[in-house]
Amino acid sequence: MNAIAKSVQFSRVEICRLMGIGAMLIWAIVLISFYVSGRIDSYIRPEYLRTSSLLAGLGLLGLSIFNLRHLRSGEADGCCDHGHDHAHGHDHTHDHEHEHGHTCCGHDHDHGHDHHHEHDHDHSHEDTTLAGNGALLGIMVVPLLISVFFSQDRFLSAATIQNKGFAEDPKAVASRVEKEIAGAVAASKGEDEEEILEYTLADLEKVVQRSPEGNLMLTVDQLFYTAGDAELQRVLKGQSVEAIGQVIPDKDSGKKNRLRLFILMVSCCAADAQPVSIAIDFPGTPPEHKEMQWVKVSGTMLYPMENGQKQAVLKAAKMEATKEPANDLLY
């Protein structure tokens, strides 16, 4: 029994190490579970970063397991130790130099000890050291867990989106949209993308599907891009289109019949999301809707000049609530 009791007894240093391992394990579990559940796709760019988050989770898991297996190894690591927890068995005549103050998992607490003191100083602060270490690790873990449990994996507030500011230059989405439209048209004609200077509606219809109602089904970023492409404007002006996005009040134009339809474009992670939007104009007051609601809007495309710039405006005939799409962020 004594042997068992001894085997489950931990020294202060070992408890300190265990706390660190526990904190890392929590990070590892969060990273791996987000990857496995697919929740990660609402947070970071799938290419590269999705895999790197899994690698981080697996790496932290491996590191935790390795350090757990070597928990009792005697080599000092500055984890809540005072430089005298060595168990190498060699002569430590020089160990007066090992630590100044004490360190606790890397957090220094300089108590202003004489550097050349003997190792018989009062250890009455040991408990607070462990508690302090726990509190510091808590900073690493508690906010993470709170956000994991409470985050609904998307932005909820219209104020957040307004604060981020809508992209104004249609070129912001050029690299994506050019490939989807000009590139696809060129491919359908067996030509080089650079040589496509003119479109016809028939060209566009080869790469953009029509809905059962006969609307060209375009995305918000594609429609936003057309505001900077005279050729596409020529083809699309007056055409029936439909697009899916989130709806938000338009605060800048001052028009009471206008809402904005937006989607979020992300470079790396959701924190850098930038809303890309088009205006949707109604004949009168916009129909009842919830801010941030996902909607499908259909109507006619117009390109009026506003503030010296062509705007992509969808003159809405119909707006209906719809389900949030699987890929709600545009990476």
Place this chain on the structure above:
Amino acid sequence: MLFAIEPAQIHDSLYAFLSILLEGAFFIFIGTIISGFIDAYLPPSLLDRMLPKNRVLAVIVGGLLGAVLPVCECAIVPVIRRLVAKGLPLSVAITYMLAAPIINPVTMVSTFAAFSERGDAGVLVASSRAILAYGITVLVGLIMMKVALEAVLRPQIQAAIQRGNGHGHEHDHSLASGGAKLVHALRVAQRDFTDVAMYFVVGVALTAFLNNVIPRDWIEPLAGSDASAIPTMMVAAFILSLCSTSDAFVAASLDEFSYAAKLAFLIFGPMMDLKLIFLYSSIFKPRFVLILAIGLFILTGVVCYQWGVFDHAAAR
């Protein structure tokens, strides 16, 4: 109250916070693993042998190390922490730390791509960013040659340096076997991860919150002249705390600002931002971090303003 905050915005801050943590975890993990292996396997004397004996030359080389050892700003902090503890001269370490997130192939290519997408400024902005940042970091490194370690480093890092110098062998005598070295490396990695992650969490929490509640259009009226646009863009870079590998895409989208102001954003941000303030605090004394922040703000501002004067003259 300058702005009202809705409960949904608190949620949105949690969402943004978690997204940065999930993205940054990998880079901090890599940085701390490298840090652990440096501690276990890199003899302090090797650094002396590798770097030029002439300290000025060492600083000049230090600013280019990022091109060879590309590390982003989150990953570099634990690495620098360990290199300084191993005796890398502070002047070289700080030059490397500030320069590496900008002067590395990934950042340069992404800057080129972001600005090429919106015109022909790709080469101009990418090369100016690298050259100006290099000049600034080398200058900071040269100034750091005159500064005492005690004024800058946390006591814990100073103690580690003294241990290394005092014995000249640190714990090598107990790490003779490969197994013991590996245990040591990975235990140090764990300690560094928990330490750096803690600072990272605090910095990211502040960033995520401010990023969501401060309206972006506050800064637009200040875009008119470089005298107001440059400091504004540096403050924006400080609060946004973007990764150096992707910040160019955000800068490029801020159309109302001049290239000089965008450069200030792209140079100051990777050297000093809200999350870095906390990460740097794991190595340096808070007072030094504050002085460094103010110094970089002024230096970057002046350099970019002058660049703007030349750019506007060339455009005429």
